[in-house]
Amino acid sequence: MIPYGSQDISQADIDAVVAALQSDFLTQGPQVPLFEQTVASHVGAKHALAVNSATSALHIACLALGLGPGDWLWTTPVTFVASANCGLYCGAQVDFVDIDPRTYNLCPKALESKLLAAQKSDKLPKVVVAVHLSGQPCDMTAIRVLGQKYGFKIIEDASHAIGGKYKGEPIGNGRYSDITVFSFHPVKIITTAEGGMALTNSDELAVHMGLLRSHGITRDTAQMTHAPDGPWYYQQIGLGFNYRMTELQAALGLSQMQRLDIFVARRHQLAQRYDQLLAALPVTTPWQQTDSYSGLHLYIIRLKLDKICKTHRQVFESLREQGIGVNLHYIPIHTQPYYQRMGYKMGDYPQAEKYYAEAISLPMYHTLSYIQQDQVVAALQRALAV
Template sequence: MIPYGRQDIQQQDIDAVMAVLKSDFLTQGPVVPRFERGVAEKVGARHALAVNSATSALHIACLALGLGDGDWLWTSPITFVASANCGLYCGARVDFVDIDPQTYNLCPVALERKLVQAEREGRLPKVVVAVHLCGQPCDMQAIHALAEQYGFRIIEDASHAIGGEYRGEYIGNGRYSDVTVFSFHPVKIITTAEGGMALTNDDALAQRMYLLRSHGVTRDASLMTQEPDGPWYYQQVELGFNYRMTELQAALGVSQLERLDEYVATRNALAARYDDLLADLPLTTPWQHPESYSGRHLYVIRLDLDGGLVSHRQAFETLRSQGIGVNLHYIPVHLQPYYRQMGFAEGDFPKAEAYYREAISLPLFPTMSEEQQDTVVAALKQAMGRA
């Protein structure tokens, strides 16, 4: 089986984790802060807070931004469910904005149209989660301009996008958002096994997220509401969570971070090779905005089904039967049973639903060989009746 994604673990990664196993700290030691500093310095952010998953990072980001009962969070329907669920965790209501059919990201034109209507109805969003699908950034300049006009806060869900760039700067620098979130799941661009990170340039947001990720407990006297009893004293000042990242995970992240640019360059080279190999097939290859440099977490094609040679499902199942671990990113969130119970239905976001009917994620990972890529393409041609 050629998987759609795969981590690359090298000896330096193993050595880094082994060093932590032999150290005094397996958690709450010096390596997590080292990883945070490394990522913050790499992307140009003031603060970085490592947590146990990108979902946790989204949750504490929403809480830090004050999202709560009666508020609205808007996001793209083409994303993993966590991008929407983080709003529900806070007691907010969730809605979606249809995608740009070229980038598959949240469409700024659709967003503006929806904001105009929402303002009339008195239900403007408090938070918009802009998802950089497959690693390609959203049009953040346009979304930021709308945020200034309509007063919402922005979280960049950059789970797919570390190492990518927008307008010549690393994604995560916070120029156009309040918080950026990265994921370090094994199929992502770099991994900590499980893990995530929230980045911000706002000191107050960083301090609140710092508390929320570790039970709301602090030993900082300046944050306490009463005088410490002694040097042992700590105080719970928030209702927080145990979202901490371990030293073992951070050690792996520190080591992987050294190869970030290499990984992204390799992914882009493989994607460019796919573009060439697939040029004559009845499908759409991923379009890339000239002002962005994608992390290329995923390589998603869209089948041209008008010819009737093959169905979407037939192509998918044929590829799987030949050992090609294709996947589909993603089922539109609003069509999930949990969200249908809230009143969402087919037809609500037609561009996202059209994407879902045609999309297939082909294998793409930094250790992928040209031979493996040729095998994928040959299998795809056979599945489409073009062998």
């Protein structure tokens, strides 16, 4: 089976993890801050906070921005459920904005229309989570302008996008958002096994997220209510969580960061080759913004169902039967039973639903060979045949 995604673990990665395992610290040692500094420097952000998952990063980002009961979080329906669930964790309500039919990201025009209506009913969002699906950045210029006009905070869910660029600058630099979140899950561009990171240029947000990831505890005397009782002293000054990343994970991430640019460049080679190999088939290949450099976590095609005699499911199942581990990213969140119990229903977001009826994620990862890629394309040709 050729998977849709796969980690690339080198001997250097293994050696880095073994060195951490043999060190004096398995957690709360030097590797985590070094990993944070490395990622922050690479993308041009002031602060980076490593956590145990991107979901945790989204959660503490929302809390640091003051999201709570009575507030609204808006995001795209075409994303993993964590992009929306993070709002519910805070006691807020969640709503969605339909996607752009070319980029599959949150549509700025749809966002503006929804904001105009929400302003009249006094239900403007406090936070908008802009998800860079597949690694292609959203139209962050337009979203930022709307944020300034309507007063909402912006989180970039860049779980797919480390190593990508927007308008020539690294995604994660915070120019267009308050907080950016990366994921280091094994199928992502680089991995720490499980793990995530929140990046910001705000000192205040960084301090707040730092407290939230570790039980609300501080050893910083400037944050304490009184002088320390002794060198052992710490204070819990808020309610936080155990969202820390381990030293082993950070060591792996540090090693992987050395090859980040290589990984992304290889993904672009594979994507360009896919574009050429699929040009004559009845599928829509990914459209790329000219001012963006995608992280290319995913390569998503859309079937031209009016030009083939197979259903979406038949094509998908045929590929799986031929040993191609395709996937579908994602089932629109508003169609999930949990969210439908909140009142969402089919028909609410037509572009997202049309996308779901046609989309298939083909294998895309650094070590995918041209021979394997040819096998994927040949299998797709067979799956599409009458």
